[in-house]
Amino acid sequence: MCYNTLCSVSSLQSLYKRRNTMDINYLFDPNEKPLDRLVTDGGYCGIMRTIACIGDSLASGELESRDENGNPGWHDIFDISWGQYLARMAGLKAYNFSRGGMTAKEYINSFADTMGYWDKDLAAQGYIIALGVNDILNCHWPVGSVDDICLEDYTKNNTTFAGYYGQIIQRYKQIQPDAKFFLVTFPKGEGTENGDEHRALLYSLAELFDNCYVIDLREYGVEYNADFRKKFFVGGHMNSAGYLFTAQVIASYIDYIIRHNMEDFSQIGFVGTPHKYIY
Template sequence: MDISYLFDPNEKPLDRWVTDGGYCAILRTVAFIGDSLSSGEFESRDVNGNAGYHDYFEYSWGQYIARMAGLKAYNFSEGGMTAEKYVNKFADEKGFWDKSLAAQAYVIALGANDLINGSINDVCVEDHTKNAPTYAGYYAQIIQRYKQIQPDAKFFLVTFPKCNCDSRDILQRSILMDIAEKLDNCYVIDLQEYSPEYNDDFRKRFFVGGHMNAAGYLFTAEMIASYIDYIIRHNMEDFSQIGFVGTPYKYVK
């Protein structure tokens, strides 16, 4: 049996679309950190035109991935979330720094509600409390604090999808790329480069108002799972001991 196709060096992210989680299944616990789009938020509108926003976690793409891959997913998210709010208030209030909720992997999709600013120079690798109060500094601090809780965890940093690709989107992508280069065990899910374009036709199918519909969150789950599957297959050595993450054991070479 030829399995070389799994490790084809010419493969690009999302060339292989998985609907069963693929190699995401080797991750048993994953925390999804984000805003409304990570929370399965639906937008309603009454007869008077008043909008409502409702988080349905069972429709979040994280929970779709959990059902696909048979893993346990934590929703560390809420509509309107920012990196600053997560660090300074939300995670503390919700107890999301608690070691009992430590995960083997963290998928971070923050930025839609943030002021995208700062640079990698705002990140102090040795002491996260010295990070600058910018998007870059707060985003990195989230990773650094979870590294203290789960030192060998893997982190997947999600860019904005292919849409306007304006200066804000480009800056966010650049910041995530730099953070992934500076902090170990970090991988960028580069939707800005590889996702389908979120144009009018896409939105007609997968959005209601300004938020995704149920099919949109399922599509996103398959896309994120396919990208993580790609990352794992092309970095097998990095993930060879994922089963020991969260245990006192490892295979010392």
Template sequence: IKMELNEIFKNENEKPLDNIPSDGGYTAIFRTIACVGDSLSSGEFEAAKEGGSSTYHDMYEYSWGQFMARMCGSKVYNMSRGGMTAKEYCESFADANGYWNNAYAAQCYIIALGVNDLFGQKQELGSIADIDDEDPKNNKKTFAGYYAQIIARLKKIQPRAKFFLMAMPDEEDANTELKLKHRDLLYSFAEKFDNTYVLDLFEYAPKYNAAFKEKFFMRGHMNPAGYLLTAKMTAAYIDYIIRHNMNDFKEIGFIGTDLHS
């Protein structure tokens, strides 16, 4: 009996996280991946301080990006830091660290921003109407404007790269309404920009409830197992998107060149 490929590539009943390949699956076709994000993308651990407060420590080897790198055998850039916002990324952080340079050009960009912007700094969400198609630096100063600026400027560096925009998971808390608006904004970006997809963790990831956090969190941030789980979910979701859109990904090896099939 020959290998049956339809179950792998044409299973219409499959959901994005039904299969968690241990090696990242087809995500491994990306040889370079860049993660733009905040503490979650930086492997940040929260330690107890005398008096009950916390100290925060970015440990990039524990980030989901570096777990993915080891899983897939790909090179992963952590273009992230705890507390990061799209605004700070555009206005200072990327320039200060050289992240707009071609040295950090990647075949795949995963953007995971919004928590600090919307819930920490209470920034206005905005919409795709805030985008200046001629010059992204002139986008309106909303979360949407800054986020779209990141996409547009990275596209200029690597025009054929694939973009995956990460929605926030469902934590069964009072933030659900704004998280859904954030997710809807990401879907609107995916419609506006080519080669752009949404990782809808709100819909498909486990609920980040008390039982989940007991296993995968340490104080207010994830523990090592939590970051590994996030890497598994992220790689599995991208693998799912690739398998269900094979024609979109056939020229991955030509990204960064002028070659076409």
């Protein structure tokens, strides 16, 4: 009887210990999809101390105005861009390497040089690239493929969207070799065939270059339908709530990427330093 009592006590103690041990397995659930969890504090984005947001008006916090005569105006307000909302959420520093109307071609041919965005003092641990709407949908620039990229010499890349986009990655990899790159697709509701072609290119780029990941808003994000635009847009651009929501989505997706690729990010704290842990 005493033996049975001891067994019962031991079993209860073991059960109590199991119930009171923190379970973190949910963080690495293999069945989780990228945006199943919406984080509002930056999540694991916070392990990066610096990010650079390369993009167009939507990366610049651009607001659209209209005066009493119906004349429109467009105003880049970095402080309400999704990059800066993300920075405040995650406690990191974000650079806006963006401007309304930006294309990958202009970024390479003039903009980055003019603005000093190749400066090594502005090197980041993570680069979020959200380009393509102006290139493909508005300027009808050919999308191209990874065959347009010369890995040995980026100046020999072909003059397609893929060639210019690839050069952006190549040049920042020269500046910060171990940085992480997050390539953002078009969301649902923007573009049809070209949107899918753009998405396919980004996945090909993520295969071509190491440390590259796709933020696939076309597959997992919300649809930019009339109801969404009524809430989160004014005119043709997002309002402040739209940029905050986008920041939460981008942060949640990167949080997911990090949690499901922990080894890839185990030495992110060393990026930008002369140090690393060599196994």
